[in-house]
Amino acid sequence: MARVVILGAGVAGHTAALHLRRMIGREHTITVVSPNSQWNWIPSNIWVGVGVMSKKDVVFPLAPIYRRKGIDFRQAKAVAVRPEGDETDPTGAVDIVYTDPARKDQQERLRYDYLVNATGPKLRFEATEGLGPHGGNSVSVCTADHAVEASAALRASIERMKRGERQTLIVGTGHGTCTCEGAAFEYTFNVDHELKEAGVRDKAELIYLTNEAQLGDFGVDGMLFSQRGYQQSSRMWTESLFTERGVHSILGAHVHKVDPGVVHYETLDGEMHEQPFDFAMLLPPFGGVDLKAYDRAGNDISETMFNPAGFMKVDADYTPKPYEEWRAEDWPETYEVPGRPNVFAVGIAFAPPHQISRPQKTRNGTMIAPAPPRTGMPSGIMGKTVAMTIRDRINGQPAAVHKASLAKIGAACVASAGTGMREGSAAAMSMFPVVPDYQRYPGSGGRDFKGTRGDIGLFGHWVKYSLHHLFIYKAKALPGWQYIPE
Amino acid sequence: MSEPAKTSPVITAYKDAPVPTKASLRWRRNIPLQLVKFAEFNGRLAMMVLKGHDDH
Numbered sequence: 380m381a382r383v384v385i386l387g388a389g390v391a392g393h394t395a396a397l398h399l400r401r402m403i404g405r406e407h408t409i410t411v412v413s414p415n416s417q418w419n420w421i422p423s424n425i426w427v428g429v430g431v432m433s434k435k436d437v438v439f440p441l442a443p444i445y446r447r448k449g450i451d452f453r454q455a456k457a458v459a460v461r462p463e464g465d466e467t468d469p470t471g472a473v474d475i476v477y478t479d480p481a482r483k484d485q486q487e488r489l490r491y492d493y494l495v496n497a498t499g500p501k502l503r504f505e506a507t508e509g510l511g512p513h514g515g516n517s518v519s520v521c522t523a524d525h526a527v528e529a530s531a532a533l534r535a536s537i538e539r540m541k542r543g544e545r546q547t548l549i550v551g552t553g554h555g556t557c558t559c560e561g562a563a564f565e566y567t568f569n570v571d572h573e574l575k576e577a578g579v580r581d582k583a584e585l586i587y588l589t590n591e592a593q594l595g596d597f598g599v600d601g602m603l604f605s606q607r608g609y610q611q612s613s614r615m616w617t618e619s620l621f622t623e624r625g626v627h628s629i630l631g632a633h634v635h636k637v638d639p640g641v642v643h644y645e646t647l648d649g650e651m652h653e654q655p656f657d658f659a660m661l662l663p664p665f666g667g668v669d670l671k672a673y674d675r676a677g678n679d680i681s682e683t684m685f686n687p688a689g690f691m692k693v694d695a696d697y698t699p700k701p702y703e704e705w706r707a708e709d710w711p712e713t714y715e716v717p718g719r720p721n722v723f724a725v726g727i728a729f730a731p732p733h734q735i736s737r738p739q740k741t742r743n744g745t746m747i748a749p750a751p752p753r754t755g756m757p758s759g760i761m762g763k764t765v766a767m768t769i770r771d772r773i774n775g776q777p778a779a780v781h782k783a784s785l786a787k788i789g790a791a792c793v794a795s796a797g798t799g800m801r802e803g804s805a806a807a808m809s810m811f812p813v814v815p816d817y818q819r820y821p822g823s824g825g826r827d828f829k830g831t832r833g834d835i836g837l838f839g840h841w842v843k844y845s846l847h848h849l850f851i852y853k854a855k856a857l858p859g860w861q862y863i864p865e
Numbered sequence: 866m867s868e869p870a871k872t873s874p875v876i877t878a879y880k881d882a883p884v885p886t887k888a889s890l891r892w893r894r895n896i897p898l899q900l901v902k903f904a905e906f907n908g909r910l911a912m913m914v915l916k917g918h919d920d921h
Contacts, residue, residue, distance in 0.1 A: 490920060568887040586875060594879075617878035630875045646874050654875070789913035791906075809909045811916070830913055836893040864914040 381407045381773045384491035386457045386670075388413035388441055389421075390755060391726030392497030394762035394865060397856055400448050403768040409449075410489060414456040414478040416440055417812050418854055422755060423847050427526035427563060429569045429661065430534060431798050434523045437851075444856055454489070456668070460684070462719050463675040471721065493769045496691050496724040497762060499501065500593070500665035503554075509637035510553040510661060516637045517553065517659040520566055529660050530537050533570065536658040540579035540796065546657040547663035549642060551588035553661030555633030558750035560589055563662055565794035565805075567727035570660075571624050572797030580625075586654065587621070588629040588661070592647060593740060594618050598749035600736045603824030604832050607741075611821075612814055616833050620796075620806065627762075629654070631739070633747050634661065649742035665727060665750065667691065667830050682722065684716065691724035695732040702810075705733045707786035714765055715780070723768070725761035727753055735814055754792045757783075757813055759865030770842055786814040789830050793843040796835070805839025808832070 381397060385392045388411050394412050403409075417438040426432040441674030445452040459474040470490045478487045502521050503513030512518050518529040536546050550567040552560060567587045574580040595601050595613030602613040621628055631647035642654045642661075667689025670683045685691055695711040709732040716722040724730075731751045738748030753761075764783040789811030796804045809832055815825020824831070853863040885893075892898055 583896075615882060618882035619884060622878045622882045623884050625878075629874050630876065632874075650872075650874070652874055675900070791910055791913070802894065806908055809906070809913065811913055830909055830916075832909065834902060834906070836899050836902055837896075838899040838906060841899070841903050844904055864910075 381405065381492040382490060383493045383495070383769060384489055385408045385409065385411045385495040385497060386473065387497035387726070387728065388415065388418060388501050388858055389497060389499045389726060389758070391499075391728070391758040391762040392495065393441075393854060394759045395495050395497060395725065395766045396445075396450055397448065397860070398763050398766040400450055400767060401861060403773055405449060407773060410449060410451040410453060411441075411445060412453045412455050412457055412473070412475050413441065414454065416442065416454050416479070417445075418443075420847060420851050420854070421491060421521075422562075422843075423522045424526040425457060425566045426522055426570055426798065427523055427797060428520040428529040428533070428566060430530040430604060431573075434527050436447070438523050439851070439855060444854075448856055453487075453489075457670055460494070460496075460604055460670060460672045461488075461495075461675070461715075462672065462684075462722055465675060465677070469675065470720075475538060477625055491575055492721060493772070494722045495765055495769075496670075496722070496728045497726045498668040498670065498728045500727045501668045501689065502663045503666045504663040506664050507553050507634050507637065510634065511663055511847065516639045517661045519662065520562065520660060523661065532658055533573070536682070537577045537579055539657070540574075540582035543578065543582070545582050545584070547584045547655060549586045549588050549656045549659040549661070550656060551586075551629070551661055552590045552632075553634045553637065554664040555590045555747035556664045556750055557590055557662050558665055558752050558829075559597050559662055559754065560591055560749060561752065561792050561794050562585065563589065563660075564597070565796065566660055568620075568794070569627060569798070570794035571626055579654065584627060585625075586627045588632050588634070588642065588644065588654070590632060590747050591748075592631045594621060594628060594630065596736050596749060598736055598752050598811065599822065600815055602808065602826065602831055602833065603828075605728075605823070605828040606832070612824075613833055617806075622833065627746050631747055633741070633745050635793070637661065645741055645743065645745050647739055647741055647747055649745075663797065666743060669729065680711045686730040688730070690730035693724050693729045695730065697730070698730050702733070705813070707784075707814055707819065708734065710784050710786045710814050712782040712784040713768065713780050714761055715768075720777075723765045725765050726758035729753070729761075742841070751783065751785075755792075757788060760788055766858070780839065784812075784814075786812050786816050788812055793846065795843050798840065800841070800844075801837070803844075804835060804837055805832065805838030805843050806835050807839035807842055827864060
């Protein structure tokens with residue numbers, strides 16, 4: 380009998396748990412540890428944030444799904460990993476603290492034979508003074524509750540515009556090292572759409588404030604497309620959309636502070652600026668969750684297992700080297716922790732070997748470096764891949780390994796730009812692979828033109844809307860869920 | 866932190882960006898064309914799933 384413990388019930392952890400459950404016999408246990416009682420389809424939070432969906436449309440309780448599938452669910456947060464066990468038992472263990480109201484703050488040590496760290500990000504609002512909804516001066520769409528609050532703030536701003544007031548709305552990244560620029564991008568254009576629907580677009584200055592050095596970077600060093608016989612860049616394509624919609628932009632920005640009604644930020648040239656606002660939705664930078672690691676004697680070995688940002692180190696090449704020397708092969712394939720063949724980290728929890736976009740420093744030494752996205756489709760693929768590896772190892776193949784390098788898998792990014800089955804739109808991008816491989820695909824931005832494409836139109840909204848329903852269906856493990864690809 | 870700069874970094878428009886014509890905007894909502902694009906996009910996703918997964 381094997382005990383599998385999965386930390387986190389987001390896209391990566393939930394996918395790993397569901398696939399493993401159908402792949403291995405019931406004599407093996409699967410335990411999912413998540414501090415949240417509900418599953419959240421995060422890509423649709425932007426629709427909650429503009430008020431076209433409610434919270435209940437994007438979340439559902441996890442416990443009934445896990446009960447039905449025979450997965451042990453603990454509503455708790457992991458606080459320590461003990462890969463060598465402790466003084467009483469050499470079996471690996473995880474210390475958890477319950478967030479479940481019925482057992483709140485109780486602690487427990489769970490033993491595991493296989494551990495999957497899929498804890499997702501810690502939302503580091505504290506990295507920027509005054510950032511975020513928890514006592515700060517901006518809103519967020521990172522969680523469903525944040526998005527509900529953002530929607531209320533947006534509606535209040537729209538009401539003021541209806542009374543004739545002009546408003547400045549800022550949407551973007553709240554720190555120079557943020558990721559998920561695509562989410563900020565789509566929230567920007569959904570706000571634009573809602574302002575038009577409310578008949579107040581002429582009363583608003585809408586500004587996209589980003590750490591990207593140029594539009595269309597999206598934290599993946601931009602994309603090149605081959606369309607109508609020409610190479611087009613995601614930069615040109617995105618600049619076109621901003622110009623067409625009258626959305627203003629601030630590029631290469633690190634936000635230092637958010638005061639009530641004023642964002643203080645630095646640009647790549649080292650200049651400091653202030654931007655007054657009436658409404659600001661700014662994303663926080665991500666870090667690893669507060670998880671420590673200890674050896675058998677109880678010594679802190681966190682530095683050997685996590686990078687300084689708190690992400691778990693896996694089978695990547697973390698050798699420090701200049702941007703020009705980074706290679707696609709540096710990226711992990713198996714997500715196995717070196718020297719610990721029964722521990723894996725997937726989704727946002729694994730430490731990327733380097734940025735994909737060129738990191739830059741201002742003359743003041745401020746780092747402005749979009750972090751690599753590793754959410755959504757790639758997270759699901761990583762979760763399933765690790766599940767297959769664990770399945771094979773449980774079934775007597777200790778050397779079995781399955782691979783899913785971000786430098787070999789593709790991803791779709793569908794950025795909604797307005798809702799409606801006949802009047803909606805979205806910028807639909809696909810990239811193959813996610814991490815550009817400039818040696819394998821020279822002259823095409825490091826990607827395969829066949830899989831890399833961007834287009835804007837109503838079809839993009841249909842894709843985004845279909846994905847919303849398909850992935851919630853899949854996450855609920857309803858009949859045939861396993862045939863829906865990650 | 867030094868004093869705020871006097872010039873605004875806010876970019877209001879990209880002069881060299883190709884702006885779509887009214888016809889292009891209409892095509893973006895043309896149902897038959899969008900159905901074809903919907904199928905194409907899903908085809909590319911299927912290609913990624915087939916090529917990118919180590920699905921053994």
